[in-house]
Amino acid sequence: MAITSANQLELLQTAEAVAREKMIDPGLVVEAMEESLARAAKSRYGAEMDIRVSIDRKTGRATFTRVRTVVEDEELENYQAEMTVEQAKQYLDDPKVGDTFVEEVPPVDMGRIAAQSAKQVILQKVREAERDRQYDEFKDRAGTIINGVVKREEYGNVIVDVGRGEAILRRNEKIGRESYRNGDRIRCYIKDVRREARGPQIFLSRTAPEFMAELFKMEVPEIYDGIIDIKAVARDPGSRAKIAVISYDNSIDPVGACVGMRGSRVQAVVNELQGEKIDIIPWNEDQPTFLVNALQPAEVSKVVLDEEAERIEVVVPEDQLSLAIGRRGQNVRLASQLTGLDIDIMTEAEDSERRQKEFEERTNLFMTALDLDEFFAQLLVSEGFTNLDEVAYVELDELLVIDGVDEDTANELQARARDVLEAQAREALEKARELGAEDSLIDFEGLTPQMVRALAEDGVKTLEDFATCADWELAGGWTTVDGERVKDDGLLEPFDVSLEEAQHLVMTARISLGWVDPADLEGDEDDEEGLEEGAEVEKEGEA
Numbered sequence: 397m398a399i400t401s402a403n404q405l406e407l408l409q410t411a412e413a414v415a416r417e418k419m420i421d422p423g424l425v426v427e428a429m430e431e432s433l434a435r436a437a438k439s440r441y442g443a444e445m446d447i448r449v450s451i452d453r454k455t456g457r458a459t460f461t462r463v464r465t466v467v468e469d470e471e472l473e474n475y476q477a478e479m480t481v482e483q484a485k486q487y488l489d490d491p492k493v494g495d496t497f498v499e500e501v502p503p504v505d506m507g508r509i510a511a512q513s514a515k516q517v518i519l520q521k522v523r524e525a526e527r528d529r530q531y532d533e534f535k536d537r538a539g540t541i542i543n544g545v546v547k548r549e550e551y552g553n554v555i556v557d558v559g560r561g562e563a564i565l566r567r568n569e570k571i572g573r574e575s576y577r578n579g580d581r582i583r584c585y586i587k588d589v590r591r592e593a594r595g596p597q598i599f600l601s602r603t604a605p606e607f608m609a610e611l612f613k614m615e616v617p618e619i620y621d622g623i624i625d626i627k628a629v630a631r632d633p634g635s636r637a638k639i640a641v642i643s644y645d646n647s648i649d650p651v652g653a654c655v656g657m658r659g660s661r662v663q664a665v666v667n668e669l670q671g672e673k674i675d676i677i678p679w680n681e682d683q684p685t686f687l688v689n690a691l692q693p694a695e696v697s698k699v700v701l702d703e704e705a706e707r708i709e710v711v712v713p714e715d716q717l718s719l720a721i722g723r724r725g726q727n728v729r730l731a732s733q734l735t736g737l738d739i740d741i742m743t744e745a746e747d748s749e750r751r752q753k754e755f756e757e758r759t760n761l762f763m764t765a766l767d768l769d770e771f772f773a774q775l776l777v778s779e780g781f782t783n784l785d786e787v788a789y790v791e792l793d794e795l796l797v798i799d800g801v802d803e804d805t806a807n808e809l810q811a812r813a814r815d816v817l818e819a820q821a822r823e824a825l826e827k828a829r830e831l832g833a834e835d836s837l838i839d840f841e842g843l844t845p846q847m848v849r850a851l852a853e854d855g856v857k858t859l860e861d862f863a864t865c866a867d868w869e870l871a872g873g874w875t876t877v878d879g880e881r882v883k884d885d886g887l888l889e890p891f892d893v894s895l896e897e898a899q900h901l902v903m904t905a906r907i908s909l910g911w912v913d914p915a916d917l918e919g920d921e922d923d924e925e926g927l928e929e930g931a932e933v934e935k936e937g938e939a
Contacts, residue, residue: 424525426451433458441501446477460503466495530561531596534589541610542600546580556582556600563598571602571634571670583668585610602669605629608637611668615661616654618643624650627679630733634672638690638730640679651676675730683735684708690731694720697744707738711747758782766812775799788813824849832857840908842901847888854887863905870898 412422433449437460441447446463464477466484484491544556544563552567554576565584576582584600585607601607609626618624624643631637643650654676655662662674680686684699687708698711712720720741721728732739742750755777762773765784779798781787787795788810795806824845828838831852836859838848856862871893872886888898906912 421525423453425522426453428520428522428525430458433460437501437503442476444474444476447501458503460501461498462501464497466491466493466497468493527591527596531589531591533560534558534586534596534598538586538589539606539610540586541583541607541614542586543581543583544600546576546578546582548578549576554582556584558598561596561598563600565600565602569599569601569603571672573634574602574670603631603633605631605637608639608665608669608674611665612639612654612661615664616656618648618650618653623648624653628734628736630730631672632726632730634670636673636675636726636730637669638675638677638734640677640686640690640734642679651678677734683737687731687735687737687739690734691720691727694727696720698747701737707740708735709740709742711742711744714743714745717741717743762787765816766809772800784813784817788817821845828852834858836860837862840905842904844891847891847893850887850890856887859905859909863902863909863911865902867895867898867902870901871895 412425430449430451433451434447437447437449438445441462446465448461448463450459450461451457452459464479464484466481466488467478469480469482472478472480479497481491481493484495484497487497488495542558542563544558547555547557547562549555554565554567554570556563556565563584563586565582569587584602585604586598587601587604587606588597588599590597590599606629608631609629612626613619616624619626619641623645624641626639626641628640629637630639639654641650641654643653653661662676666672666674675692677686677689677692680689684701687699687710688696691710694712694716696710696712696716700709700711710720719727722730728739728741755774758777758781759770759773761784762768762776762781763770766773766787768776775798776787779794781790790810792803792806792810795801795809796803801809821844825838825848828845828849828851831849833848833852834857837843837851837857838845840859840862843851851857851862856865865887868884868886870886870888872889873884873895875882875884886893886898893901903912907914
């Protein structure tokens, strides 16, 4: 069928009908028609020709044109779509490279194959436009709650109709005992929206901690208004959850506001989450205090925080141990997720036994190394001395406060401690040399003989070897593997070398070897200071 023989307005009517059905711009459908007609014309006139089609947006008339571009003589490759300046003179006045000559060509007859090809092009363009429209609509809705209707279930995954598209609720994002039938209404959290080859993919979740936070925002006006803030959420989906809240208005109780009158607000969230029990906890900047709150309803006797390792030890009465741990460790696990700390729970008896053991170990150390009787060694431990270095190099006045210690005794104690430390250093140095440690490493400032021995035992025997070490290899650290924090032991960790000290030692070694120019480091520091000053000036300007 020739284009000219058809009703010219039919093209526009078709475009508008398709656009209305798919909820896309009619102009995109018309462009798809133009491209499909151009392809059909190329198959008729020749693929090398530059055939273009323009459909009048008012009349629907399709105009077929052939375009030829003026190029340099040596660049002429396609004789059907290009021509030289000399050839163009018969069509154009004063032609230049880059000019185009456009001439109208007769419309083509749309055979069966050409018509089918045109239809495929139009459908493909419409699908792409529909995908773009769907992605644009949902990309900014990630992180919000959406209501939908269950459409079908595939291999445990629920396909949800969300209005202008479909979303997927994977089986691992469903609350364990939930089941759905076609037509059921469902409320989910939009976890992610991705643009993929098969179209935009909308991923939903009902197990995400953010889902609970958004539900509370819907039920508690104070959270929506920003008076109360949700600082952290930890969930065991379908079973139990903990949520930490803080109020920025002293007259409003954050826990009470979230619970609501007779528990109405929290009960609405519980019902949506299939009966999931929720502990609402007041958030506190002081981590030990926050942890005590997070372990509710268990009572805590003592908390010891190790900030560097991000670990915390909690001591509870014997009768509170099972309550603090919870069924299958649920309570302590949720508290750990909420605070971001690894938690060790022990009873008061276990804590007392551990402290007694440490006391005995330090007492034996002083008895053996300093040749002291048990009573005197216990005095040192009771005063807070934990190792020989503290005894050897502490200010003399700190030893004189111990009952029965005069100046002569204090000097004798320090002399004995220093003799032992020097002997240990000589022994460590000899062992390091036996292992192959070179003088470049032994003489490096900042490393003790014991450190050099530890390095040599692990194969670090030269200053070059040391300079290639990473700071965490020396100081140790923590790595998250499959959601669990795993300890990385450092070579110098037993000597209490911090990450900052390890960074300084490694950088000093690299500078001494000529691997790093100190001037470059100074430049970096100046840049950082400049950025900080710029930020301060910007803040002042904003103020």
